[in-house]
């Protein structure tokens with residue numbers, strides 16, 4: 154099988170590229186490997202994830218945010234030139250802030266709180282996936298062990314981040330009713346910080362990668378960093394989307410949330426063995442005018458997508474959630490356990506809106 158992301162041929166790597174060619178080659182690595190291409194991000198931005206899957210992303214990514222200044226302190230420690238350090242130290246200030254309550258890490262905690270987490274649970278990092286920890290730690294080790302050029306080149310993914318951030322913020326605001334502009338405030342500052350940092354890093358790399366070997370190292374460092382980002386999303390996808398196999402000790406929906414959220418969705422108002430039903434006065438109807446199904450509740454109407462209709466058509470006050478997932482698994486020839494996770498998330502979401510009960 155051909156590798157989906159081929160590495161440029163070795164003979165090409167033996168030629169000295171002009172600084173412009175080097176930049177183009179680095180940009181090409183991003184165009185093929187940056188994490189905007191990952192299926193998990195596509196789902197996140199297109200509004201295809203449920204609230205718990207968005208929570209899993211926010212929780213895991215906190216570890217990346219928390220370790221970025223540790224990584225930058227390690228880069229700084231390798232710089233023997235004060236003028237370089239003067240520029241680089243700003244990155245640490247951006248993330249740590251100048252005072253408590255300030256800075257990027259704090260803003261990420263606000264994002265995590267915005268989706269329902271308790272701050273202490275997020276800061277403890279106890280629920281993150283091992284793969285998140287491994288890949289973030291690998292980034293920190295990389296900048297300690299490799300040359301300064303490689304350490305700086307590994308930050309070049311930031312050249313590509315403004316595009317993904319704009320897409321993410323617009324997509325999440327449009328597609329998730331539980332996401333507000335305030336929740337995503339972390340990204341506002343990144344839109345100016347990332348280009349500033351990336352401009353400096355690319356200028357440094359173009360100036361210092363003066364042999365084919367050094368240019369190859371810079372490209373490999375950027376490839377490595379793309380992989381650091383990519384593997385984090387692989388792990389999220391595997392654990393929380395499909396097949397939905399959460400490793401031991403990793404976050405389980407319902408845990409680590411502030412009390413009222415935990416009560417509402419938490420360990421599940423509705424669980425696998427429960428028999429869900431529509432409360433009195435709530436009905437599933439086909440709206441002929443608009444040509445779609447809706448859930449009619451007193452003085453409120455909820456538009457339903459095809460998945461919600463498929464689930465709600467099976468809610469009859471007799472079947473348990475497990476039975477419903479089993480029926481859907483038969484119809485769609487899919488794995489019952491995987492479907493059940495989605496069905497539970499959907500039913501619990503409706504329960505918080507008081508249009509479903511058990």
Ligand SMILES: O=C(O)c1cc(C(=O)O)c2c(n1)C(=O)C(=O)c1cc(C(=O)O)[nH]c1-2
Pocket residue numbers: 221257307308309310311312313314317318343382
């Ligand atoms: O939202 C994103 O997709 C994204 C990507 C990246 C990146 O490309 O590494 C960073 C960030 N965000 C970010 O917020 C951040 O502080 C950051 C620091 C660095 C770095 O390598 O030093 N990358 C990134």
